[in-house]
Amino acid sequence: MINYFQNFPKIKYQIGSDNLTTVDMTVRFKIVDMVMNNHNTYYNYYWQDSDRLDIVAHKYYEDTRYAWLVMMSGQIFDWIYDLPLNASEFDEYLERKYNVADAYILKKYTHHYEDVFGVVIDESSYNQLEPSFRKDISIYQYESIINENKRNIKLVSKSLLDKITNEFDKKLQQIKNTRKLANYE
DSSP, X not given: OOSTTTTSOEEEXXXXXXXXXXXXXXXXXXXXXXXXXXXXXXXXXXOOTTOOHHHHHHHHHSOGGGHHHHHHHTTOOSTTTSSOOOHHHHHHHHHHHHTOSOGGGGGGSEEEEEETTXXXXXXXXXXXXXXXXXEEEEHHHHHHHHHHHTTEEEEEXXXXXXXXXXXXXXXXXXXXXXXXXXXXX
C-alpha cells in the first residue's frame, strides 16, 4: 500500500439529489510506540527549510508516495502547522497570530520568565534573582523555539517498509470486513 487513501473504505452519502462517494476519513492508524521508541527502528531526520513531505519521502524512502509514512512516523497531523515554517512563513504566521505589522516587534514583549535551569518562574521570582540566574523569553523567542523543535522528526526505518505497508493493508481489510454498513463500500 503506497498510496495512502487508495485502499481506504469508501462511504456513500446523499446531498440533495446527488449520491456521492468519498474516502472514510474516520479511519486512523498509528505506528505503535514500541517501534518509535526503539532506536533501531527509526531514523532521526532534521527538517530543512526546503523540505516538503514528498521531498523527504523521496530522500529517505526513494518514493514520494510514502509522504503519508513521513507524516505518520513523524507524528505530523497538520501538514501546515506541525511542520517547521521557514523564516518568511514564520514571520507571516506571527504577524497573523499576534495581529502585528512586523513580527520582530514581538522580540520586545515577554512571553514568560525562566531561571538559569530553564524552569518557568513568575515575574516576582524573576525580579528576586540575580541577572546571571534569570532570563526573560520574548514572544518571538518562544514561538521560534516551538518552530525549531518541529525540525527533529523520526522516520520509520526503511527496513520495516514492507512490513508496515503489509500490516497497513491487513488493517484496512479488517476495517472493511467489520463495517457492514449499507452506505459503505
